Amino acid sequence: MQTQILEKQDTEAFWEALAQCLSPNDLICGADVSETDIKDWSTEIPGKPIGLALPRSTQEVSEVLSLCNRHSIPVVPQGGRTGLAGGAVASDGALLLSLARMSGIEEIDTASATATVLAGTPLQTIQEAAEAEGMMFGLDLGPRGSCQIGGNISTNAGGNRVIRYGMTRDLVLGLEVVLADGRILSMLNRMPKNNAALDMKPLFIGSEGTLGVITRAVLKLHPGIAGANTALVALPDFDSALALLGHARRVLSDRVSAFEVMWADYFDAVLDVTGLRAPLESKAPLYVLIDMQGPDPEKENDLFHDMLAEAMEQGWVLDAALAQSQKDALDLWALRDGVTELLMTTRPTINFDVSVPIAKIGECVAHMRAALETDFPEMNRFFFGHIGDSNIHLVTGPLPADPNVEHRIESLVYEIVRNFSGSVSAEHGIGLHKKPWLKYSRSDEELTLLRELKQTLDPKGILNPGKVL
Amino acid sequence: MQTQILEKQDTEAFWEALAQCLSPNDLICGADVSETDIKDWSTEIPGKPIGLALPRSTQEVSEVLSLCNRHSIPVVPQGGRTGLAGGAVASDGALLLSLARMSGIEEIDTASATATVLAGTPLQTIQEAAEAEGMMFGLDLGPRGSCQIGGNISTNAGGNRVIRYGMTRDLVLGLEVVLADGRILSMLNRMPKNNAALDMKPLFIGSEGTLGVITRAVLKLHPGIAGANTALVALPDFDSALALLGHARRVLSDRVSAFEVMWADYFDAVLDVTGLRAPLESKAPLYVLIDMQGPDPEKENDLFHDMLAEAMEQGWVLDAALAQSQKDALDLWALRDGVTELLMTTRPTINFDVSVPIAKIGECVAHMRAALETDFPEMNRFFFGHIGDSNIHLVTGPLPADPNVEHRIESLVYEIVRNFSGSVSAEHGIGLHKKPWLKYSRSDEELTLLRELKQTLDPKGILNPGKVL
Structure with missing residues (x-):
């Protein structure tokens, strides 16, 4: 009984303190969080969050994280929630931390070919701002109007032009990040060349919000194209x-x-x-x-x-x-782009996103096709991909009516990917959806080091718990 | 007395075990290490190493590091020793670990546009092998015949073609690294797209051998040019x-x-x-x-x-x-390229390598020139640079005869760089030479995190001690 009372007091203290960090309209409690705010574009089933915080400044993000860390409250950072791997779905008992109200372009510097932007800025806003200055931002993907640059960076988004401009990682010059304990790490580098010690930005690019929360970025722009x-x-x-x-x-x-x-x-x-x-x-x-x-x-x-x-x-x-x-x-x-219509006719579907070394793609696809034809002859399988990027997409469906079939199909495909030294996730990330398969593309030694880094940067494990690792 | 005997026994045990790790010709003890092997191209004064190990395989590197870690023996990893920041000079009591005998190209895959190479392979060997296949490797710098790819990667070398192909970081797809405790981390990715969890390779690119020893790499190639x-x-x-x-x-x-x-x-x-x-x-x-x-x-x-x-x-x-x-x-x-002759006529010289945001380079150079003219009117100053890369080079000399003059000139230049939010090292790295100035380009929070990463990856601090941090 006493424990419960103490817990209740602690919870009340937390909420009081949290309310102090933010303006009243920027904090939504428990049951008032909308159904859409707890999900992303994946099929993962969301948990019940304790609330949704919508900070308006890096300082507010820092205060919220510092407080959550002291109280060991898990935090799920959210961008535009268009991810397909479940990296942004709510976890039970977690505070959702949306960057949506930290939106805007702070500077376009055409001479340096850089854009400085807040994390909640939609990708399309950045594309348009660059175009207005005769430049272009190399990243492009379907949900450009909804996804936010902070989410693009934290998931290292790929998309339509990777063959020429690289992944999001290749387009980030500088970052501002808030660590789990609220420390603000300003790495807003604007130079293509900077060898003043290790570049630590990559820790936060593609780690899906598990090592820090991105609040601001300096992006690399390219010359406009006609x-x-x-x-x-x-x-x-x-x-x-x-x-x-x-x-x-x-x-x-x-x-x-x-x-x-x-x-x-x-x-x-x-x-x-x-x-x-x-x-x-x-x-x-x-x-x-x-x-x-x-x-x-x-x-x-x-x-x-x-x-x-x-x-x-x-x-x-x-x-x-x-x-x-x-x-x-x-x-x-x-x-x-007809894949959208194709997906509607093949429901229920599994939509694979894998990569293998470019020279092996043809052989790998032949293996997958043969194995799927043998084991699931009644099901369609459609192959396409960005081969200059090593990326194969595979749409399979409609799935046979068997509760274990999804696992069986995934197992078949990912085993072939493993045999080709490929990646179970070319661009969508790991999130919740691909966690069971991460070990197919990463060795025990790599996973151990990943855990050591997580322990160093987020010792209480409050950031996006249960995702990736 | 007893302590000394124990120490001696310990030392003997260490040497016996070390000799077991390597072939007899691959281990050179103390006084037999040549004067050239303890230096690099910097002006830093080398310490006295306990020996030089020349392993021939990743397994041997792993055994040597594991042993050194158990005995808390510092290790200085070495490539071609052409660095200008003193990252590869010998430290007192350290074992030099040269990758020179792990040299060779394991594969050129033209379809995937990748080269898999051992860390000790000279840069020029890789360039030529790529050219022989109608491809090109984007990295190029003066000491191409002497520098080794492992050193290029661990210092994130820049060079002549950064504006088009990026820094070394941008040309590395995969790495094999041995950690301080001997763990082998195989991250030999060959795909442009791989989002199966955090990319940990960047920890070892530009960290100048302080977080791990690079043994093998998968490099990105580009189409050949005529x-x-x-x-x-x-x-x-x-x-x-x-x-x-x-x-x-x-x-x-x-x-x-x-x-x-x-x-x-x-x-x-x-x-x-x-x-x-x-x-x-x-x-x-x-x-x-x-x-x-x-x-x-x-x-x-x-x-x-x-x-x-x-x-x-x-x-x-x-x-x-x-x-x-x-x-x-x-x-x-x-x-x-006349800078080589220019340097000979301006001895003693300080040869600066800094970067500032591209749009600010003109203003920054004007500031530096005016300040140098005022404080050191008798000295020459020559400005040139790769401005597409944000990189300014400045040659000053001959230095006035004053023991503190070097520090005063560096202080003047680096303070201006700091005021322009620039980097005290565009491409040469930090090593020993720029350690005093690192804080001009990195915040306390960044340096704290760097130390935390060092503690995680090399808790006994055996890897390249005293360098960078």
Whole structure:
């Protein structure tokens, strides 16, 4: 009995102190937290949080974390909650810490090619602000209007242009982070070159809120681009896709901004469900959508044509449809984006996001397809991917009615990934969803060191508990 | 007395065990270690090491470190010892651990665009192996024939092509590292995309051997290039250099591979000491050497010309000398490389390597020049830099005869760097040489976290003690 009373007093003291950290409208208690605020875009089932804090400054984040740390209250940091791995879903008894009210662009420095932004700023706001200054921000992904840069950084988001601009990690020059105990770590570097001791920013990029809360960032910008040359090509086999990729990168230097491979099973199914017109007359085992973005696509038209002509001469490309207009390009991209419609027809679905070394992708896909055909012949499987990034996406479904089937399919796929020294998560992260499979891509020694780092940075384990590790 | 006997027994036991870890020719004891093996290219005075170990495998590195850790023997990891910050000089009582005998390229995978190499492999060997396969490795620096990739990675080397390919950090996909206690951490990732939990490789990139010993790496390769378009241009002021940089990057996309700024003081002095012919008729306050490397420089000639013509029309460029041949290009580069001769005429010298946000470089250089002119009027000061990388180099000398002068000059320069939120080390690292100035670029909170990480990864502090922190 006494324990309960003490606990109650402690809880009351915590809430009183928490209310002191924030303005009244920036703290929502227990039952008043909305159903949408406890979830992300994953299928993970959320727990019951004790409340939702919406700080407006780094100082407030620091005070909230310091308080939670003293009281050993778990904290779930949240951005736009568009993640697919469950990294931002509520945990039982945790305080949700949303960065949504720390939104805004503090500076665009065109000479230094940097943008300084608050963590809660939506990705699209940053893209548009860069474009308004004749620059561009290299990161782009579907939920650009909802996702926030703090979430993009903490999950090391990938997306549509990784082949050219890298992952989010490659676009971050500086960070401000609040540690579990409330310490503010200002690493707002703005220089491409800075070798004044170890760069500690990477600890907070891709650690999904388990080592610190990102509050501010300095981002790297690139020169603005005016448009793209786009083509859809048909290929005889995967080796030709590799040859085409090498050729395109050699001839077009770094300007290849998309190289999306679609295997025939995916391609034909998308034509079927979307009713889109086939842009090429003949059928092929493999298709690639290739984009070269540049400052003056008209001028670079010939270069792009010559590149494709040479690829046809070499036999790597069987047939090609070149976009003659912006509309043509959108029509070609609709085939790649048709995955949305495809997913609706294959429910319930498992949507895989894995990577293997680029040279092994063809072989790996063949293994997966054969194994799935054998064990789950009644189920569809559609393969596509960003092969320049080593990334394979696989959509499987509709799942057979068997409570264990999801685990069995995942096990089959992830074992093949492991055999190819690949990663069970190319871009979506680990969160809750892929925790059981993390050991397929990380050794015991790596997981031990990860735990040691967690212990160092968050000794009470309050930050996003139960996620990743 | 008893303590001494115990110590002696302990020492003997250590040496016996160490001899068991290595082949007889791979261990050199105390006095037999050569004078060159205890130094690097810095001016730091080396201590007296207890010996030099030259392991031939990761397993041997692991056994040596495990043993040293048990006996609390400090270890100084060494690559090609070409560093300028003293990171590899011997410490008193330390065992030198050279990776020189772990040299070789294990694989070049052209389809995945990766090279897997042992830590002791010279940089040039890797460059040549990549070129032989029609690829290129983006890292390049002066001592390419002597420096080793393990040292390049552990110091996060910069060099000549950072503007295009980034620092060494940006070129490492995978690492194998041995921790202080001998644990082998295999993180030999080969995929551009891998979000299976936190990327821990960055802990070992740029930490100068204080957190682990790198034994193997997977490097990112780029498409081979066939040559360059090169020009030397004269500019009216620094704002024009910024305008030209933005313009060149916009028009040439990512193909700008060098953008070397030389202020008139540097440029005129180099012409003077080298006797090289001035490539431009008129004098200007600022010169830029610009390189665009590509797969077909002939084809891209027009693009490069048009870019410069537009810059002249805008008034950013006053005059331009375009290389018409490989020899012309080498002649223009000789002006930039003339720093070697310049250094010989300004001895004793301090050779600064700092960075500040790109937009602030002009203002920062003006501050430094004015302050140096006021306080040290008799001394020369020459400014040049890779401004696309935010990097300023400053050569000062000959130093006045005053024992404290070095500290006074460094203090003057680094205080200005601090006021511009810059870095006291752009690319050379901290080592021993810049330890006193690290706090000018890193906050107390950052240094505390650095110490916490050191404590976690190397609790006995055996790895490169006294360096960096």
